[in-house]
Amino acid sequence: MVNNIEVLENEQHEIVPGQENILEMQELKKHFPVKTGVLQRTTGHVKAVDGIDIAVKKGESFGLVGESGCGKSTAGRTAMRLYEPTEGQITFDGEDISRKKEKDLFNLRREMQMIFQDPFSSLNPRKTVGSMLAEPLKVHGLYKNQNERKEKIQEVMGRVGLNPSFTNRYPHEFSGGQRQRIGIARALVLEPKMIIADEPVSALDVSIQSQVLNLLDDLQDEFNLTYLFIAHDLSVVKHFSDRIGVMYLGHMAEIADKTDLYDDPLHPYTQALLSAVPRSHPRERTRERITLTGELPSPANPPSGCVFHTRCPHVMDVCKEIVPQMREVKPNQYVACHLYE
């Protein structure tokens, strides 16, 4: 197992020399205990993330896709240490952060920020935009001079497309798209190296969605940001990401450059997922669709062997017993499937 990761890492370094990883997750697991009865005894575990390896390169957008319950949000939050990892290692900027104590994570929080899905519940309704943006600066002791701080806040607001004179307004005075801009400004004000964006546009209207995506794109160029972009909309992920990882039931199914993944998906789950996406023109309607049978198994009791074997159209005997390992099937395209062994 461990050897395999090393091989995977080495190969990536060989292919893209000079481009180092900013965030690495190795064999990362996050299990949530299931407690039942009056004594609240732990009777099982929801294996939300069950051993994933992801390496995000500096300056790229890494898209993490999958359906609800696949563990993509948990993976993002664990990478930020918002959740305690159950097992495995997280490396950020060359430093192992998986076992660090909360107070030692202080500097990490400045460099790794998060944008949330819901622009309505992720902002405090009793705080003005100005005070919301000032708080992270105060906490981290930056821009101590009040005028400088104000200047910084207005600069960031202007940068994300908010009127800088709105510092004294409350969240309810803004529309959904503007609120998401406040969330982006809040992440940006600390000048982070990396932003984890968890479904940043899925609550927005179509015409607003493209504004926010373009903004995130511009900010990346301007501030040399790295994104971990978590989303379920495959068209949005394709547009936004450089490389994409597909997750299913706590495991990585496939990791590849976006064009390779969409032109030639190798994992049967990726194939099914992509074939289910509605086309953007009615003339493309008639096509083969791979329909998955059955329901998504519970992550508290995942299937043996390959977790996808209960719904896989190409299932073999070996899939029921042995967990497939990630291997590079085509250059830079990693697949966890026995079909390619």
Next chain:
Amino acid sequence: MNGETVIDIRHLKTSFFSKKTELPVVDDVSFSVHKGETLAIVGESGSGKSMTALSIMRLVPTPNGEIVDGEIYFNDRDLLKQKEKEMFKVRGNEISMIFQEPMTSLNPVYTIGDQIREQLTYHQDITRREAHQIGIEMLQTVGFSRAKEIMGEYPHRLSGGMRQRVMIAMALSNNPQLLIADEPTTALDVTVQAQILELMQKLSKEYDSAIILITHDLGVVAELAERVVVMYGGQVVEEAPIDELFDDPLHPYSEGLLNSIPKIEGTQDRLDSIPGTVPTPDNLPVGCNFVTRCPYAMELCQQEEPRLMDKDSSRKVRCFLHEEGIATDGQQHRSS
């Protein structure tokens, strides 16, 4: 396509009243749907698409909401003139509706079987046992292999996709002539969405029902609809056959909407976007509702409200650019 008209909506206007001010949320909406046809209503939040559906069902929230004007002819009968008692016979029987939230539209304390049987025995003169049999058949039609067991299950035991399939089975169990589906797949994952869309397609062919599909997702529209009505700020801004809308949108809003979605085929460096925000019913601009965000806005657009007019036999558009006798090369300005 030219089958008989099932529903014909004319100049519908629905308003909300707060402190004596009238806020029209549906404003002069007209369209019709034929037998066996799927018509999509596309729009963003606040466009009035869901309120149009609720108006057809006469389910506009009271006491603040009210249908102020217009006619809704369902098989030559004006639904707006029917008594509430008559509407009981229409709802769930001749016209059925599927809602967005499969989590909240089933009653959690009754089994699936109870809920299917109830609406069958209410509308048809059949026994409980017969209703049970029909219920099982309907569940099989929507793709349940263990239909008998599902009849005895409570809603919380089912996943979102299964609940939405139950809702569709219930909506279709009385063979409605018109099915209104309000964002039927928005809460569902993409693989489940594909199943539900396929199912709706199959059923509209089988039962020859008319479908009004309400959605914000142009991908879903491209998959399912034959004709599209685009709504903005409570009004219909364009009506067109599906291929023509995607190939050559007439209204600047339709054009902006189509250009702002990322396409799964190919790659684009940058998305087009519509500047500004979606207006709410209480801050609509003077003149054309879209004037503040329109890249082609002319002076006239800020003064007068354009009418919905026929472009040709199958297309309608509400925009001065397409009205004859009005110069289209007028002064262009962008506002944000």
